[in-house]
Structure formats: structure tokens, C-alpha cells
Amino acid sequence: MFSVMPVTYLQHGNRFLPFLFTLLFAGCAGQLSPGGGPVDTTPPSVVTTSPPNNATGVSTQSVSVEFNKYVDRRSFEESIFISPPVGTLEFDWGGREVTVSWSDSLRKNTTYVVTLGTDIIDTRNRNRLAEAYSFAFSTGERIDRASIGGRVYDERRAGVMILAYDLMHRPFGTCDPCRESPDFVSQTGNDGRYTLTHLPPGMFRVFALRDEDRNLRYDRGLDAIGVPRGDVRIDTGAQRVMHLNFMLTKEDNVQPRLLLASAIDRRHVELRLSKGIDTARFDRAHVTITDSLGKSLPVQALFLSPQQFSSITAATAAQTSGMQYRATVDSVWDVSGLGIALEIRTAPFTGSAVPDTLPPRLFSSTIADSARDVQPGAPIGLSFSDAVVSKNFADSLRFTDSTGAAVRYHLRWLDAASVSLRLPDPLSLDARYGLSAPADAVMTLAGLKAVRPLRLTFWTARTSTLGSLSGVVIDTTAGRQGGNVVMTATRVEPPASFTVVLPDTGTFQFGNVPEGRYTLRGYRSTTGKYDFGSVLPFRPAAPFAVFPDTIRVRARWPVEGITFRFE
Template sequence: MKRLKKIFLTIFLSIPILIEFLGCANPLPPSGGPRDTTAPKIKKFYPISGQTNYKENYVEIEFDKYMDKNSVQQNTTIIPALKTDFDWSGKELKIKFLDKTEENTTYSITLGSEIQDWKGNKPDEAFSIIFSTGDVIDSGKITGKLISANPVGASIFLYKLPNDTFEIKSFDITKEKPNYNIQIGSSGLFEIKALKNGYYRLIAVRDIFKNGIYDDGEDEFCAYTDDIYIKQDSIVNVKIKLGPVIDNLGPMLYDVIPLSNKLIEANFSEPLDSNFLFPISILLRKSEEKDNDTAIKPTSIIFSPESRYKLLIFVSENFDTSKSYRLECKSDKDISLRDTIGNIIRDTANSIVFKPVAKELKLFPTLITPPLKDSSQNVPPDKEFYFVFNIPLKRQYYDKSFSLTNLAENSAEKINISFKTDNIIIIKPEKKLSGDSWYVLSFQSDSVFSIENEKFTDSTYKYHFKTADLRNYSGISGSLKTNVVCSGDFYIIVKNQLTKTYIQTKINNKMEWKFDDLPPGEYEFEVFCDEDNDSKYSYGVAKEFKFSERFFLPKDKVTLKPRWKIENYQLEILDK
């Protein structure tokens, strides 16, 4: 009997603890039925947005679903910032202010587009409550759209600029947190309300670390085209394109692996630019020596077949295996190794000491990547053909080694032969090939030698291919009508809505443009002003701040039919 009483007492005393535990946990909706994929919505909230003279120390929000509490708390922004406590009761949330609100101040509380319910569903756009502790709601507004293939989770950062011109010039967005941080939903649309009079700077970022500040070299980025002036009751509409991560850091050399007594492998932190693989950019000398005259000279540098992060460095003489050597990448803007963006190798991570090996390695040239598969079809008539070999070749004339023949006419096509790197040969026809025609590209290897004078295995490689039928292709040409003043050239882009591919061309001085040989399909247009004259759209710069270039999205959509060209199409963009 006493034992039963003890068990009963233990269960009775555990009930309050169990209730408290369950209350703290995320409440789960009833199970069963089809999977819920609908976006969560807000049913009620307090105060109403636009409330003035608000004196309470909380806001209340009721959802139509059970929410993931952590996602709501992590994606709620209060501006100006206040310390808060999140108090849940089922689907209802009370956000309590632990700090005292300031007098005559407009506050904005935003639940970002990354909040989610217990099924992982996210809202279509962010939600905001705006109230003022004084008589006036600051009523300036910025509305807009973020253009991105995946806008969800990106953010709009808005900074209130100082009034002093000098302070604006020294303003650094990489060191300042924004006054407003708005998360973007699937629609890309955003709205920033209750803005005070003054100038603002707007950027788009994908805040990878969720730290509320732009991290240079880590976050995707774009600056708006200009600073924005806001006054009471004004509404400014903007469009901004989210750009890629801005890479300002050069590659680093982090390992050297001896492969033989005349070959080493150098590993880098990122892919390198094949246009700057110069033997003179590498210095190899005994680690205790400083005289460059005694250095071993590389004869060739090529990419490893494994990766563009790795270089194979061939030298003219054997390493002294009793000594250690230092590999140093020269820091010279004209010849230095660099990444694919153009950043030169860092001078703080450009050298490594290594111990060579006595191993002898005799390498014979072989073809490791052919230009295309035999019997390929739908080959572009203007294609260039790349032959990739395992080791560096002698740079000599190979006119008799390569040929291109039109099989229907049994006629030879004139070709240009060049080297991309010491192990990559490019074959380019002098003129565009005929459409819907069979060709054979031949490679006779008996006259190909490595830099060590090793001969290629005597063989003939043949690659038959059929070019695409351009008669089924289409095209469009026309002119641009605009009142936009551009200090550079206008460029026009056509985007295929099915394949998501695009082609770009420059609009000439007569404001005329033309696209030939486009696959049939539906196309949209984009026009941008190339103000820095680099032939590509510029997203701006965060450090040493620069605005992005202006771009325009005409509403025009055209359908190009097979074997049908559209001419004299007038595209119009206006600077409103």
C-alpha cells in the first residue's frame, strides 16, 4: 500500500513539470491527411500597422498554423533595435520589449520570408508592423523588386546616410550594419516603410552568416544605381539585380608535391586563369640561395588533368635531391598567376619549401580529352575544337597533323591551329561551317612531340560530326528608342525562356541591333548601360564604393518561329 502511494505521489508531482515542458516545446498539429504545402499566413496582429502614440511594450501576432519557433525568432527584425522576449501560446506570439521604446520614434517589426511552419512551408513575402511612439508616422517608402534566379533568403540592406558630404564619402557598408534589413520572398518584391526624410543607400545581399552586415568576398552583392532621396509621403520604386560574390582575394599556394626529379605539382586555393600560365612566373631555387641566376628554370606549366586548382611544373634539369628548394610565384601584374576573376596571387602565400625526389618518370604524349565524341550531332557551325594532351608539347607547326573535311562535298576546310596552353591545341575553322552537314575532323599523331622530344604513338584519330540545321533557326533585328542618357554603350540581351540561356550584343551608334541563328522559342529582353566600358553588366563595388550600372527590363516578349526572322523590331525604354 505504501509503495502504491509513493508511485501515485511521484506521478502527481511530475504532472506540473510535464505540462511546463510541453508548453515550452513546439506544439505539433494533428497528424494524418495529405501533406500541407500551403504558405503560412497571419490572421491577426496588434497594434494595427500605422498606429501612433503607441505606449505598450509588446506586439501580438496570430498565425493560421503552428510555426517553427526558432525560424520565427531568427528571422524577425526590429528597427530601431530592441531587446525582446518571444512568448508563445499555440499559434499566438507575443513579442515583449525588454528595452524602453524611445519617444517620437517610428518602429518597424518585420517577420522575414525565411520563417516557416512545422511542415517547412515559408510565406510568399515578409510581413511588417509599423507604429510610432509619437504623433507622426514617418511615411517615406521604398518599394521594389529584387531580380534573381533564387531571391528567397536574400536581403535588402538600407542605410540612412549622414547629412555631411564628407561623411558620406567615407561611409563604409562593410563596417556598418544597415538601418533596415528586409528579407526577400519568392516573388522578389519588397517594401520598406516609415522612412525619415533624407538620403539612403540601398544594396542587395545574400547574408550567408546571418550577421546583419555585408561580408566582402562571402555574400552575393549588388549596389543600387544611385543613392535615394526620401521625403515625407514619397514613394520610390526600384529594381536591383543580385550579383555574384565579389572575389577580391588572390589565390594562395598551399602545397608542393614532387612527382619526379624533373616534375612537381603545385596546389592552389582556387582555379587559375589559363591565359597566365607563363614559365617565367615561377621561380625555383635552392632554399638557402637568393641568387636568381642559379635558379632552375621551368620549361612549361600546364593544368593537372585532375583539377584547375593544380599545376604541373616541368623543369629543364634534375633537382639536387640532397637540397631543399623553394617554389616562389612572382608578384608581377604582367606575368603573375591569377584566379579566373583576375586577382593576382597573394604575396603573403606565394612560396613553399619542398624536398625533391630522385624518381625518374618518363612520360609519353597521349590525348586525354578529345574535341567531341565521334558521330556527334547538332554541333554549332562556329564551334572551336579543343585537343587536350597529358603533357606539354613542342610548339611547332602542325599543319599536316590536323584536317577538317566536308564529307558531302569531299572538300577540305581551311583551319587555324593554335595553342591555348602547352598541352591544349585549338582547331578553329576559318569560316562558319555549313549547317546540317557531315564533317570529319582528323588528327595524325606521328608528327607530335613532347617538350622532352618524346614521340606520340603513331595513330590516326577521326571524329565524325553533323552540324546543326540552321535553316530551322530564327533571328531578330531592330532598333532601340530611348530617352536614357548613357555615358557608355548600350548592350541588349535576349533570354530564351525555355532554356534560360541568353545572348548579348552591343547596340551600334545608330541604335540598331541584330541577333542571328537563334533557336526557335519565346524570348525576353534586357538592356543595360555599360558605363565602365567593360562589355558586361557591373553590379557595383562595396569597398571604395561604386554604384551598379543601370538596367532596363522591357515588357516585350517575342516568339521566334523556325525559319522565320523578325526585322525592324522597335524596343523602347524610357527613363521616367
Template sequence: MRFINTALAAATALVTAGCASVGSPEGGPKDTTPPTLVSSNPTNQQLNVNTNTISLEFNENVQPISVQKELLITPFTDNKYRIRFKDNNLSLIFDKPLQDSTTYIFNFRNGIADITEKNVAKGLRLSFSTGSYIDSSRVSGKVLNLLTQEPEKDAVVALYRANDTLDIRKSRPYYQIQANAQGEYSLENVKEGTYKIFALQDANTNSLYEEIERIGFKAEPITVTPDSQYVVLQTARIDTKKPIGLQRQKFLDRFAITYTEGISRITAKTIGSADTVSSKIAPDGKIAELFRSPKFNGGKLLVAVLDSAGNSSLDTIQVDFGTDYTQRVQGAQLKVINGNQQTQTYRPGQKLTIALQGQVKINGANPISIQADSVNKTSLKYPEQINLDKTQTELTFTVPKLAARQQPYSIVIDSTQLVPVHNKKFPIQPIPLTIAEAQGFGSVKGTIAGNQQNFILQLLTTQNKVLKEVRNQRNFHFTDLPPNSYKLRVIRDENNNGKWDQGSADFKKEPEQIYMHPDLIEIRANWDLEDIRIQL
């Protein structure tokens, strides 16, 4: 709600344009020194201030840089102000006198810079009181990204008076401060009292919460006193939007629905008979496919989907089938999630899935073979070694031991034994298969101690992608790990539902807490890492 006088802004633009050539002398050293505050009115920590103008004088010429967005005034005020600047002076002129008997803090963040190189006067902060004393209560702490336990850089920490009905989605906080790059914050000169506290990944710097941003909070208000207290806030996204079907496509053997976001579960039942229709979720997580079968050849379905945050949608959908196969899968190809078919490597003993362009039935005992040439060939038996899923579009088997790992292999599918259900052929070519060299694998084992009854232990990559997880196992052992660096994360699964639960949208329930093992897990070939102890 703050503004710059229009005429003044225009004049400033002209002045700036006229001074466009100002800079360091050609060939001279670049100016890297930020401006320094020489004096101010009122002065820092001054009492009994009675003015509607805040004046700052610097040791060199300065300019405002998005001051309306950068300047944090606490406690929050809707008292509008104009900005006036000339040479090395900058003033804020308020429409009305400041509130009586109030301690004010002006935090300019990145809002003032010099003219020549736009060096920012970082850490510029002015505090004073319109009464006879300066409030001395304070709260400090740290802001962390909950799921990674890494610092939430530059998060805004906000206080709202506990008895206020102000909403962080619509109203700016009464007090606020920006955490540093390490996530550390210290909010000082606060009036003693009880407050609701939040930490906000303020992506658009408007000090208001939007659902795309991570937010941390305490479900219960905190009491801020002159005695120092330390509050850790952990941010996470709160997803309240239900999945919505954006696009529907009909193919020969399936009906595809594209949703607005990733889904984790789908069920589809016929209306009336309540028969379950075969379905699956595509690797990208956003496409749900409903499949044709002898019992279902089209009609109305009741389709329920659930996303990872627990948001659900239920729709009645008219399903019809088309005449062509989907183009999402071409013939037969390796199914890879979060990877690339061209670079994925496999090893003996590892599960492998082939996605098919259409539904098939198997009329033979050896529909798949792995071969390097006509002599070096390993045939797989059906159904002993090969599984055809319920949608009839995926084949899964365990990679057998092979004679040599260095030479290239191909997965060859016998099209005479793999017959399209709907009597329309699709091309099936040999699939290149890269077998990992015999470098050896490692493992990690350990124990989880403490009173926490329900938990989920996850093995992560260094990019925080979940590779493996176990539930409620005090003694854990992750095996067959390629040499690499890994992380261990524990979710405190308070309601024992097998997943991490986010905080409530009304901020009355905090998200389930996370423990991150402090050290990277370094796995070496043919080596078992033991005695990892996690205390909950």
C-alpha cells in the same frame, strides 16, 4: 542581440514535449489555415504608444518560429526583448521603453505559426507611433539579379541614414523590408529624409552583407518623401578576394598551381632576364600550368594572375620539374570546356582541340587522320590543317567534310609522327568522335540602336552560359547555331575594356548595367532569324 529568457525557453521545451501528440484528429482533414490576428496592444496605427510590451492575440494556439531571426523591427533598435507565449497569446517584453516620437513597424515574416501543422501567419505586420503622428514617407520598387534580369526573390531592402557612418557589413539597417517572390518591395512609414539604399540577397537572414551574397545599391543617396517613388535595385556579387595559390605540383613537362578561385589570365616571367614562360589555364579555370622549354628548365618566376572580377595577385615562385606526366590528361583526349567528352558532338567546319598528356613535337606531314575504317579515312596535313600550340600540349584542327555522318568515327594519331619532347612515351589511343547528324543550323541577325558607344553583345543559353559575343558591332550576325532556345544580353561597357565591371566594394561606383532582350531567341534548322532590334 535579442534573446529568450533561459528559464522560459526551458519551460517552453517541456510544454512542447508534453504536447507532441497534438494534431488533427486521425482521419480528419489536415489543417491548412494559418492563424489570424484577433487583437493587439498597441493596435495597428495607434498613436502616443507608451509601453514596453507588445501583445498579440490569435484565433488559435500559436508558437514562435525563430522569431529573433524572422522579426524585422524598423527603425532598428538594440533594445533587448524577451518572448512570452501561452496558448493563443504572444508578447514581446522590451528591457526599456521604446524611443519617443518614433514610428515603429514590426514585420514578423515567418516567425509565428500554429501548433498543429506549423502554418505560418504570413504578412503579419504591426505599425504604431510613440508620438502624435505616423511617418508617411515611402519608397517602393523591384529587386533584380543584374546579370540575369530575373527577380531577386525575398531580397532584403535596407535604408541607412545618409549622414550615418553605419556599415551594412557590421550594422543592421535603420529601415528594412523583405521583397516578395517577384522581387517587389514597398517600404512604408519611413521618416522623411535622405538615405543610402541597398538590396541584399540575405542568405543567412542576419541583415548584414557578406561577400558571398549578391548586393545591389545606389551610389548616391535617395530622398524619401510622402510622394511615392520607384527605385529598381540590381544585385550582383562584388568579389574583392585575390586568387591565392593553394597547391603546387611538379611534373615532367609542367608545373601546376591550383588557385582558390577561377582565373582568367596568367603571365610568368623569369627573374632577371624577364623571359616569358609558356603557360595555360586548365579547363576548370582554377589550375595554371607553367611549361618547360629549351630556355626554361626551372628557377624563380614572377607569376601574375587575374580573376574575372579584376582581382590580381603577384608571386615569386620557385619552379622545379618532376619525373612523371600529369594525370589530369590521359594520353590524348578531346578538350571540352563546360561539357563532357563522352557526349560532345562535332560537325564539319567546327574547331576541335586535342589535349595531350605530355609535350610533343611533330615529325611528319600527316600525324592525324579521321576514319571509320581502313577505307573511309581522311588525313590531315601539318602545318596546313593542324596547329600545335606554344605549350606543345594541344593540337587544334577544323573538322573536315566526311563521307557519312551516321557511322562512328575515330581520331587516329600516328605515334611515329608525334614524338614526346622528353623522350618518355605516353599511351595514345584512338579517340571516339561523334559527328552531328545533318539536321541543319540556323542564325540570328539584328541591329543595336541608341547612343551607347561601347557595349558587349552576348548570345547565351537559357542557363545564361555565354556562347558567343561581339564588341561594339551595331549590326550583328550569329551563325551556325544548333536548333534551340537562346538569350541575348548586352553589357554597357562604359570604360570599353571588353568585360563587365562589378561595383566597387565601398559602394561608391555601381556595376556596369545590363540589358536583357525580353524574348527568347528560337533557332530552327536551316532558318535565318532576322530583324532583331535592341534599343539601348
């Protein structure tokens, strides 16, 4: 509240201005803190609460919280959660202290938990609460003390909401986070860790939610969510459950759509989709083109743009200039498994008179020409600027070592313009290899040939630059799931990843990895991909684990004895 001097005082000159300003600033409500000095980077913290933590026999209609510094009022009012709910909250501020009152009466013999989220910031430098703060009180003589803790693994791991639903008090023993309020709430700190405290006995389903619109509801397509590996049963008042960890994903519920079709030249049509599609299933893609008279235009081949998987190019028979065509796309899916929208899969275009004169060329390769220190297991892939005659290329491609001896490989066409080489035997270290094909081996369906031959030379990594990681995988989780154990070692800088697949727990080894600092992750899978689970209908996420420390790998020195735990 401001104190205001009468306007008539200003008629007597400037001598009253200092007095006026003093009164104005003295009447401020205390949201500003003194300036000057070094930049304050310390987070706000709670000094005292009333009732104190773990108080019993409490009969009150309010709680008070005092901080060590001034905090932003709005951030506090949007970041306080009381479980079970107590109705509408009202706030009465006085300096660094706030009293929170509510409209409902408290239940008998019930533990109430007050949680302050990490979105609370101070007024001076917007420092966030380092971790969620909870205190509890009971209206009876006993207080619940069980807890669930864990960590969220995500690039944006701070401030993620943790929502717990007690299934024992819900119809049909399930919950819908899209519609229902959680029974207990917490929030992750800067390191992604969280703790749900003072839980009663029950069966809890816990989700991690990046709540973009702060409504404590899961909004599909907007919020990222983490699904648990299973429900948590609390049997006693002091039980502690740890390592309920989460990885976040954003469920996609928007089907891909065909945005436009346009003729590039007389023999090529670009089909642009609203989103990238699943390359692993592109071999099922089907495109039909008809003219305004109902006559089909033959589609000879399809290929994706290597730069963006939302663009399909159809190689066609010769189009009629000025003719109106309609292209229809079928049997394509995005990476979430959503098929193309049936009502938006057709688009018109006008036939082109521009001749197809561009010769094919190597557009990109997974291994650059003259590359050195290539890992023996690195994928080898080639993408061309146009669809090529596959048999012609396959018959002419040569893969040789430094002695000129042929290297065995199997070709797999990803689409009409991209091919990968699968090697039955690993490449040797400290060796030179070459891929080559004559110019006429790279030929389009229209008969255009490459201007220059294909030549790609590379050297594999030197033994003197490599190390190894090895250890044992242990699974101590209750009701452990089956499936392979997929482990990935990721070098921090420069980025590089290496994966091994184990049939079950036991020993593992990453051999011949370049030196550097590595993180180590693993998950259970029967498909080779991580299963994030499903919110509704509920399907648990696959178990995963993260090694707690980075691992230093030095050249020619094995790192042994690593114990990697699923807990």
C-alpha cells in the same frame, strides 16, 4: 509549462496514467498543432496586428502580431526587424499571438516599420512565410509612405536580406555594411521580390545580402552580396521606386597559395594551388626552380590541367634524381584578380628518376568527334596531355569542309598544351567539317610523338532545326550609363547559351538558335564582363536587366518584336 502529478500517485497502479498524460498535454504551451489529415503546405500569414498598419498618433511600448497558424517562436524572434531601432526586444507568447515589447522610448513624429522576414516558419511542416510582411505606425499625425522595390536574381533568391542605409544621416555621406546597422530592413520572398515600405525622404544606399550568420552585417568571404546600380533619392513621402534589382556575388579576399610541388616524372613537375586561377592571364605565369646548390633547373613550358585550373604542370629539363628542389610561382591571379600570396608561393620537391615515356594524346576538345548539330559559332578548342611543339603542330593542322577545301582559321595558344581556333568567317549550316594532323605533328618538347593521328569530324546544325530571336533594347534608367550592351539568350533544357554584343541600345537578333525555351538577360559593360560593383569603397554595379518571361523558339519560325528594357 507542464503540470506534474506527485510521484506517490503512481504507486496505486496504472489507472492514474491516462489522467496524468491528460494533464501533461493539456498544460503544454501551444507550440504543437493537431496531427492527421493531408500534408499542410500553405505558408503562415498574419491575421492582425496591433497597432494596425498605417496607424498614427501611436504611443506604445509594444506591438502584437497574430498568425493564422502556430509559428516557430525562435524563427519569429530571429526574423523581426523594427526600424528605426527600439532597443532590446522581449517576447510574450500566447497561442498564435505574440506581443513584442522594447526597452527604448519612441521618438516624436517618427514613422516606425515592423518587418517580419520570410525565415518565419510554422511548427507543423516548417512552411515559410511566402513574402516579408511589414506594417507601420507613426508617433505623429503623418506617416511616411515612400517605398523601394525590386528583385534579387540568384539560384538561392528566397530569404535574402535587403539592407537600406540613409546616407543623409551618416558621416561623410557613406556607409560600411561590414560594421554599421541598416536603417531599414526587408527580406525577399520565394520569387526573389522585395519591398522596403514606409521610407522617409532621404538618400538611400541599398544592398542585398545572403546573411549566413544572421547578424545584419556583411562578412566578406562568407556572405554573398548584391551592390546597387546607384543610390536612391526619396524626395516625397509617397514616392515609389521600382526595379532596383540585384545579382549576388561573393567577394573573394583570399589570395591563391602554392600548396605543394611534386615531380611527376623526370621532366614534369605538378604545382598545386589552393584555388583555380584566371586562364585569361595565364600567359603571364612564371615558374622558377632551383636546386639545393642554387643552380636553376630550366622550365621549358607551363600548362594547366583541363580538369582543374588549380593545377599547373611545368615541363622541365631533366631533373637530378634525389636532388632537393624549390619551385616558385609568380604572376598568376585568381578570377577575382587576387595575385598569388608572396609569402606562400614556394614549395620543395625531390627530383624524380622516372623517365618521361608517355606519348602525347588529345586529352579533350570542345567539340566531340562525330558531333552533330554543332552551332556555327561554337568555340573550337583542343587540349593535349602534355606541352607540344607549337610550330610543328601549327604547320601540320588542317581544317577542311566536306569538299576538302581549306577553312581559314587563326590559332591561339592558351597555354603550352591547349589551343583554340578563331574563325574569321562563320561555318556553313548543314555541313561537314574535319580537323586533322599527322601523328608526328603532335610532339612533346622531349621529342615524344603521338601514337595515332589527330582526326575530328563534326556536322553543323541543320537549318530545319533552327529559329531566331529579335527585338529592340530600350534604356529608360535615369543617368543611363554607357558601354556595350551584352545580351545572352540561354536555353533552359538542354542548356545552351548564345551571346550578342551591341554598341548601344537598338535592335538585336539571335540568329540560327536551336528550338527550345529561352531566358534573356543583358547588361552594360565596357570590358565584356559584368561588373558586380564594390561595397567599400563604393562602386555601383553595372546596370542589368532580365526579360520577365521565358521565350519559346520553334524551328524555322522567327520570334520577333521583343522589347527588352533597362528600367
